[in-house]
Amino acid sequence: MPNAQLSKPLSTAWLGIGMAAPAGLLLIILYALPLISLLVLSLTNYELGALDFQWTGTQNFQRAWADPVFVRSLKNTLLYMLIVIPGGVFFGLLVALLIHPRIRSRSFYEVIYFLPVTSSLIAMATVWQFLLHPKLGFVNAALKAMGFAEIAFISDPGWVIPSLALIGLWQMIGFNMIIYLAGLSQIPAEIYEAAAIDGMGAGWERFLRITWPMLTPTTLFVVITTSISAFKVFDTVLALTQGKSESEVILYAIYLEGFQYFKMGYAAALTLIFLALIVVASSLQLLKWDKKVHYA
Amino acid sequence: MITFPLPARWQMVRGTVIEITHSLPTMFYSHKKSMGSSLRISGISKTFGQHQVLTNVSLQVEPGEFVTLLGASGCGKSTLLRIIAGLIPADEGDVALDQQSVAGLKPSQRNIAMVFQNYALYPHMSVRDNIATPLLMSRLGFWARQPMLRRLWPGHRAILQSIDEMVCAVAKGLQIEALLGRKPGELSGGQRQRVALARAMVRSPAVFLMDEPLSNLDAKLRVQVREELSQLHKRLGATFLYVTHDQIEALTLSDRVAVMDHGRVLQCDTPKNLYQKPANLTVAKFIGTPQINCWAMQVDAMGRLNQGEWLLQGKLPLPAGSKVTLALRPEQIHASHNPSHFDQEVDVRIKVKLTRLENHGPEWIFWAQPMTGEAVTLTVRASTQSWPQLAVGDPVWLGWMLQDCLLFDPQGQRLDLELTPGSPH
Numbered sequence: 001m002p003n004a005q006l007s008k009p010l011s012t013a014w015l016g017i018g019m020a021a022p023a024g025l026l027l028i029i030l031y032a033l034p035l036i037s038l039l040v041l042s043l044t045n046y047e048l049g050a051l052d053f054q055w056t057g058t059q060n061f062q063r064a065w066a067d068p069v070f071v072r073s074l075k076n077t078l079l080y081m082l083i084v085i086p087g088g089v090f091f092g093l094l095v096a097l098l099i100h101p102r103i104r105s106r107s108f109y110e111v112i113y114f115l116p117v118t119s120s121l122i123a124m125a126t127v128w129q130f131l132l133h134p135k136l137g138f139v140n141a142a143l144k145a146m147g148f149a150e151i152a153f154i155s156d157p158g159w160v161i162p163s164l165a166l167i168g169l170w171q172m173i174g175f176n177m178i179i180y181l182a183g184l185s186q187i188p189a190e191i192y193e194a195a196a197i198d199g200m201g202a203g204w205e206r207f208l209r210i211t212w213p214m215l216t217p218t219t220l221f222v223v224i225t226t227s228i229s230a231f232k233v234f235d236t237v238l239a240l241t242q243g244k245s246e247s248e249v250i251l252y253a254i255y256l257e258g259f260q261y262f263k264m265g266y267a268a269a270l271t272l273i274f275l276a277l278i279v280v281a282s283s284l285q286l287l288k289w290d291k292k293v294h295y296a
Numbered sequence: 297m298i299t300f301p302l303p304a305r306w307q308m309v310r311g312t313v314i315e316i317t318h319s320l321p322t323m324f325y326s327h328k329k330s331m332g333s334s335l336r337i338s339g340i341s342k343t344f345g346q347h348q349v350l351t352n353v354s355l356q357v358e359p360g361e362f363v364t365l366l367g368a369s370g371c372g373k374s375t376l377l378r379i380i381a382g383l384i385p386a387d388e389g390d391v392a393l394d395q396q397s398v399a400g401l402k403p404s405q406r407n408i409a410m411v412f413q414n415y416a417l418y419p420h421m422s423v424r425d426n427i428a429t430p431l432l433m434s435r436l437g438f439w440a441r442q443p444m445l446r447r448l449w450p451g452h453r454a455i456l457q458s459i460d461e462m463v464c465a466v467a468k469g470l471q472i473e474a475l476l477g478r479k480p481g482e483l484s485g486g487q488r489q490r491v492a493l494a495r496a497m498v499r500s501p502a503v504f505l506m507d508e509p510l511s512n513l514d515a516k517l518r519v520q521v522r523e524e525l526s527q528l529h530k531r532l533g534a535t536f537l538y539v540t541h542d543q544i545e546a547l548t549l550s551d552r553v554a555v556m557d558h559g560r561v562l563q564c565d566t567p568k569n570l571y572q573k574p575a576n577l578t579v580a581k582f583i584g585t586p587q588i589n590c591w592a593m594q595v596d597a598m599g600r601l602n603q604g605e606w607l608l609q610g611k612l613p614l615p616a617g618s619k620v621t622l623a624l625r626p627e628q629i630h631a632s633h634n635p636s637h638f639d640q641e642v643d644v645r646i647k648v649k650l651t652r653l654e655n656h657g658p659e660w661i662f663w664a665q666p667m668t669g670e671a672v673t674l675t676v677r678a679s680t681q682s683w684p685q686l687a688v689g690d691p692v693w694l695g696w697m698l699q700d701c702l703l704f705d706p707q708g709q710r711l712d713l714e715l716t717p718g719s720p721h
Contacts, residue, residue: 193383194416198495199404199433208443209429213420 041268048262060269070270072246073253076161077231080249083165084172084230089222091169092176093215097207099177100184110181113174121171125239128167129154154240160247164236172229176222183218187211216293223289224282231278250274332535333394333407333502334359335380340389342375342559349375350559353389357503362529362536363564364546366582367556373539376556377505380537381410393502404433409496413508415488417480423491424463424476430499431459466498486517497532506538510545518545525549543583547571555579577708580623586661586675588702589624601715603672610644610698610715620711621704626661626675628700631683632693639682642695643717648674650690660686667691 042060046053064070099109116124131137132153140150153163187210195201195210234251241247243256254274258267335357342350349372357363365373378384380391382403390397398406409430417426432441435458440449467473470490480488489509496504509525510518526549529536540546546553547567554564555578563575574580580588591608593601595618599611612620632638635645648664651673660678665671676694678686686692698715705711 188414188416190412190414190416191418193378193381193403194410194412194418194495196383196403197381197408197410198430199402200429201403205433205438210418213418216420 038268038271041265042272044265045263046265048258048264053265056265060266061273063266064270064273069248069256070250070253073248073250076247077233077249079161080165080168080233081227081230083162084168084233085223085226087165087169088172088176088226088230089219091173092222093180093219095173095177096180096184097211100181110178113177115174116171117174117178121167121235122239124171125167125236128236129240132163155245157246160241160245164233164240164247167236167240168230168233172226176226179222179225180215180218183215184211187214216289220285220289220293224285227281227285228278231274231281250277332360332504332533335503335535335537336390336392336395337376337380338390338392340376340379340386340391342372342379342384342387348559350379350386353556353559353561355554355561355564357535357537359394360533360535362526362538362549362551364538364540364550364553365556366540366543366546366553368582369541371556372559373556374507377410377507377537377539380503381408381505382406404430407501408503408505409499409501410505410507411492411496411509413511415480415492415512417488417491417495419480421479422476423467423472423478423480423483424460426480426491427463427466427476427494427498428459430495431462434499435459462498463494466494469497470494485513486521489513489521493528497528500532501534503535503537504532506536508540509538511540511542522549543585547583555582557582573710574702575710577621577623577704577710580702580704580710584625584627586626586677589626589629589673589675591622591672593620593622594618595620603670608644610701610717612703612713612715614713619706621706621708623702623704624696624700626677629674629676629694629696631676631678632695635693635695638693638695640695641697643698645693645695648692648694650686650688650692653686653688655680662686664692664694 043055043057044053045056045059095109095113099106099113102109131139134140134150134152134155137153139153144150151159153159191210191214192201192206195206200206200209232251233249234255237243237247237249237252238255243252248256250270251274254267254270257263257270335355337353337355337357340350340353341348353372353376355363365376367373375384379386382398382401390399392398393407418429421429435455436446436449436452439445440452440455446452463476464473467476470493472487472490472494475483475487475491480491483491489512492509506525510521513521522545529549538546538549547570550567552564552566553570555562555570557578563570563579565573565575570579570583574583577590581590591603593603593608595612595614595616596602597616599613599616601608601610601612601620601622608622612618614620630638630640630642635647638645647667649667650662650664652663654661658680660676660680660683662676662678664674664676666674674694698717701715703711703713703715
């Protein structure tokens with residue numbers, strides 16, 4: 001039956017398409033369509049609630065680079081990331097290294113350090129606001145007791161981003177610690193025993209030659225997730241400063257344009273820039289690291 | 297200027313650096329055969345929590361000897377090996393190499409090397425770096441081996457070159473030169489095994505400790521590497537302490553085997569003596585496949601052995617009522633169709649019925665019960681060549697020599713007695 005032979009590959013192809021269709025459809029609805037509508041919006045001057053709009057081409061993008069608020073938000077986000085990424089990786093690893101060998105107290109420390117991850121940053125921001133308050137706060141009281149001048153952590157433009165970064169760090173460490181703890185428990189005990197026999201059983205040598213290289217896949221993951229969450233910093237700004245004292249970050253700038261000023265077209269353009277930056281930064285990290293990462 | 301007191305370890309490392317740079321010319325490595333060290337383990341005990349892992353273990357290993365710790369998993373043999381290596385501290389007892397106690401020395405200072413069950417190769421390093429690591433760590437001082445600083449260190453290039461020469465020499469000896477640039481993940485099990493051996497050999501240790509090094513290889517490769525290990529031991533002349541649960545490995549490789557059970561050494565002797573003169577019933581049962589036949593017997597008023605109604609030929613010079621265990625290896629029981637014709641000389645003959653049968657290719661292993669119906673099982677080996685046909689239910693005559701029977705007292709200790717011929721009736 002030549003007919004059956006002909007139709008067979010065709011029907012397998014249709015079968016395959018049919019099987020993939022639900023997932024593909026969801027992918028299109030959930031990811032592709034919003035992205036396309038974002039792109040379309042970014043080329044207009046549409047305002048939320050407006051009845052019509054004009055096509056403005058790339059005007060929104062050109063405007064973004066001239067917008068002092070947006071440029072400042074880029075700089076602020078960059079500074080925030082420069083503090084939170086290295087700090088989050090370093091302290092996450094440090095805490096994990098310190099509590100990994102603990103036997104009885106390990107779960108206690110895990111809970112303590114993971115607590116900020118589970119709690120809402122909006123709620124915790126009020127605590128931080130209180131702690132960092134120039135007059136009432138504990139931090140300034142301590143500074144003054146040690147003879148330093150009072151620091152307006154939240155309202156001084158020079159201090160506000162580092163202060164926000166500190167709060168972000170406080171929240172990131174617990175998450176990174178858990179990831180690093182998982183990475184540490186993947187290293188076989190025999191490797192450490194071999195290392196001890198070869199003369200690198202403890203301390204710096206063990207860390208440099210065994211632990212750190214064997215944690216590279218974990219570190220790559222931690223760096224990328226930390227970068228993305230640092231890039232997306234928003235809630236502390238909203239809760240603590242509302243963009244006052246030049247503390248706008250990218251997401252806050254987008255939020256202002258979109259939901260406060262209802263300039264959907266401009267906000268869409270900023271969002272696209274934001275997404276592009278995330279993709280570029282993550283791919284660069286992957287490219288740079290992938291060769292050095294050891295996958296067991 | 298503020299000065300920080302240097303930790304003692306750093307000062308020591310500094311000392312090593314100076315010493316090494318002074319002794320540069322003698323560092324070059326040669327594959328000369330050298331006698332290994334003697335190893336003395338005395339009174340080692342170890343407890344993990346509530347669990348007593350080792351109880352007063354003592355063992356003397358002569359220079360260049362190949363000694364195996366043999367035992368079922370959980371008997372403490374690997375723990376003992378790790379105590380010798382210095383990876384785990386002992387609760388009590390001492391380990392001495394060449395009469396020098398190594399207590400308090402770090403594993404890397406003990407002049408030992410260890411090969412691990414899962415090879416424990418550093419997965420992020422090339423084969424070359426894996427093998428070079430022990431030398432890198434011992435030949436270069438702390439500062440001289442740090443990534444950035446080492447370039448500043450005088451003479452480090454010459455040291456690195458001599459290390460590389462040694463790595464190549466060892467790799468050549470084990471025929472893994474072609475693999476030097478690869479990562480462990482790209483190697484087969486047998487190749488990883490060789491790399492692990494090379495890493496152990498490159499430092500020319502006085503004692504090799506091997507923790508089940510063949511157990512992750514497939515059966516065919518295991519036989520090959522076993523032979524190579526034996527050759528290696530002869531070539532290096534070092535002392536080998538080998539841990540395994542595989543009695544064939546233990547018996548084929550070792551000069552002496554220490555059989556361990558529940559944290560104690562039951563017997564340490566040559567493979568031949570372990571098989572022929574096991575010190576106790578546990579050793580007798582552990583050595584030999586299938587397991588040795590054991591029958592609990594009682595001596596009657598005439599010095600004969602019996603178990604219930606089942607009487608055995610043979611007499612013992614023991615008082616009536618004495619309890620003994622009679623043990624007989626399956627391979628020492630001979631089978632025949634005819635009671636008056638056995639291929640080997642026998643002085644005991646009984647007629648049995650087959651109850652279970654296994655074909656092992658060249659031989660049968662069968663289980664049989666006396667025709668008289670007693671609840672006694674005998675395990676027997678028989679060549680498939682002389683028994684082309686066998687089936688469950690077949691009647692067979694079995695025979696053996698009384699002198700081959702081993703006797704154990706109720707505590708399991710072997711009695712140095714021999715059965716003398718005597719009529720069962």
